[in-house]
Amino acid sequence: MNATSDPSPVLFWFRRDLRLNDNTGLNRALAGGKPVQCVFLFDTHILEELPRDDARVGFIHETLQAIHTELVRRGSSLRILHGEPETVWANLAGERSWSAVYANRDYEPYATERDQKVAALLKTRGIPFVDVKDQVIFERDEIVKADGTPYTVFTPYKRRWLEAWNTGRSQAPEPLASGRFLASQHPFPSLESLGFRSSAIRVPPYRIHHLESYAATRDLPAEDGTSRLSPHLRFGTVGIRQVIADTREADDTFRSELIWREFFMQILHHFPRVVDQNFHRKYDGIAWRNRDDEFQTWCAGRTGYPLVDAGMRQLNATGLMHNRVRMVCASFLTKHLLIDWRWGEAYFAEKLLDFELSSNNGNWQWAAGTGCDAAPYFRVFNPLEQHKRFDPGSTYVRRWIPELDSPDYPRPLVDHKYARERALQAYKAGLSLAVPPRTSGQ
Numbered sequence: 001m002n003a004t005s006d007p008s009p010v011l012f013w014f015r016r017d018l019r020l021n022d023n024t025g026l027n028r029a030l031a032g033g034k035p036v037q038c039v040f041l042f043d044t045h046i047l048e049e050l051p052r053d054d055a056r057v058g059f060i061h062e063t064l065q066a067i068h069t070e071l072v073r074r075g076s077s078l079r080i081l082h083g084e085p086e087t088v089w090a091n092l093a094g095e096r097s098w099s100a101v102y103a104n105r106d107y108e109p110y111a112t113e114r115d116q117k118v119a120a121l122l123k124t125r126g127i128p129f130v131d132v133k134d135q136v137i138f139e140r141d142e143i144v145k146a147d148g149t150p151y152t153v154f155t156p157y158k159r160r161w162l163e164a165w166n167t168g169r170s171q172a173p174e175p176l177a178s179g180r181f182l183a184s185q186h187p188f189p190s191l192e193s194l195g196f197r198s199s200a201i202r203v204p205p206y207r208i209h210h211l212e213s214y215a216a217t218r219d220l221p222a223e224d225g226t227s228r229l230s231p232h233l234r235f236g237t238v239g240i241r242q243v244i245a246d247t248r249e250a251d252d253t254f255r256s257e258l259i260w261r262e263f264f265m266q267i268l269h270h271f272p273r274v275v276d277q278n279f280h281r282k283y284d285g286i287a288w289r290n291r292d293d294e295f296q297t298w299c300a301g302r303t304g305y306p307l308v309d310a311g312m313r314q315l316n317a318t319g320l321m322h323n324r325v326r327m328v329c330a331s332f333l334t335k336h337l338l339i340d341w342r343w344g345e346a347y348f349a350e351k352l353l354d355f356e357l358s359s360n361n362g363n364w365q366w367a368a369g370t371g372c373d374a375a376p377y378f379r380v381f382n383p384l385e386q387h388k389r390f391d392p393g394s395t396y397v398r399r400w401i402p403e404l405d406s407p408d409y410p411r412p413l414v415d416h417k418y419a420r421e422r423a424l425q426a427y428k429a430g431l432s433l434a435v436p437p438r439t440s441g442q
């Protein structure tokens with residue numbers, strides 16, 4: 001290895017931006033003129049929580065392997081690190097002289113805290129930590145109300161987002177900048193050496209197709225009517241600027257969905273307490289039933305409500321679930337079964353290939369009625385009506401429930417009308433316990 005012959009190279013730290021093209025932080029690192037060593041850290045704090053055949057770990061590993069191969073072609077390599085961030089970074093920083101560490105900014109509470117600790121540690125060695133915006137069009141405080149406070153309702157946020165988009169400088173995707181990668185020959189570890197094995201579940205490839213009719217087909221789970229790009233946005237195998245460039249033909253509804261993603265990201269940034277608390281504290285008094293047996297029945301897709309069961313089975317088998325069906329499953333768990341949204345959120349977090357803390361939390365709180373711009377609590381989806389309306393030929397439901405018409409298919413776990421009334425009572429009773437918010441002057 002001749003890495004030591006280069007004076008003070010820089011490091012680029014890949015996290016949820018697993019691509020060489022249109023990668024703002026990497027381009028910034030390359031533009032500085034110093035040779036760049038790319039690294040990725042398999043963080044044991046995160047890995048410890050995951051099943052050994054987690055499909056997301058396999059996907060990350062595969063994607064990194066492709067990046068490594070490309071870097072080898074360019075005379076460099078991807079250095080894979082494995083351990084706790086502070087220990088790994090302390091070792092790396094002490095190894096030789098580095099002139100800076102570059103990364104793309106991450107907004108989740110764990111990542112923010114980790115980055116602050118790593119930046120402080122690097123500072124003690126005189127190494128600047130430079131993080132830049134990459135995973136969103138607008139971040140943190142860029143879209144706020146006139147008085148500087150965050151938006152908590154989607155429609156005015158979206159209006160302001162579109163104004164900023166239409167009047168701001170163009171945000172076109174940028175190819176990999178010219179620059180120099182550090183000559184290095186780091187070996188690429190096997191998945192097994194990281195303690196994992198491959199999964200039968202695969203991330204579908206990124207491919208944008210027929211989004212012209214998105215608004216008409218997006219709610220029909222039997223159709224191939226949505227983009228299926230969420231895992232790619234999650235891991236940054238495609239950048240948001242590239243997605244916008246690739247979907248120019250798509251209608252406004254599609255753009256709105258991308259804005260929902262950023263809306264929930266800024267909610268999590270400004271209100272990190274939503275991770276485990278209701279956005280609206282007035283719902284804190286709801287007496288969840290939290291029946292474990294009913295939760296297990298929901299997880300297994302055996303509630304006797306076909307649309308709910310098909311969705312849960314799709315999730316268990318593929319790591320994905322259609323958005324309309326996610327809404328129905330989440331509503332069923334929180335309202336029909338009166339199980340705390342945090343249980344459902346955690347189950348989705350474990351299973352979803354596109355698991356994103358901000359979107360998952362935001363949508364679960366939306367479904368439970370506790371969220372910032374949520375469905376009103378008295379709106380209880382009727383899973384049978386939703387089935388009739390959005391899967392009228394039962395094509396989707398039959399795909400996941402082969403025994404639908406046989407005696408093996410369970411009877412409904414709870415009667416819809418009864419469950420609806422029970423939910424309304426529980427929500428009303430919870431709200432009556434709420435302490436009224438303090439108004440100014442009190």
Ligand code: FAD
Pocket residue numbers: 218226227228229230231233234257258260261264321322323324326327330348352354355356357359360361363364367
């Ligand atoms: P498309 O319909 O093609 O939308 C394009 C992109 O817009 C998506 O990839 C996503 O980035 C964004 N988007 C679409 N709908 C939403 C939405 N409601 N909220 C935020 N962003 C949206 N999405 C996640 O990415 N990660 C999650 O962990 C997640 N958990 C969810 C949990 C529940 C209970 C519900 C109801 C929705 C959740 N969603 C989540 C939102 C949505 O279901 C998925 O983004 C969508 O199904 C992904 O499929 P797609 O890429 O084909 O979406």
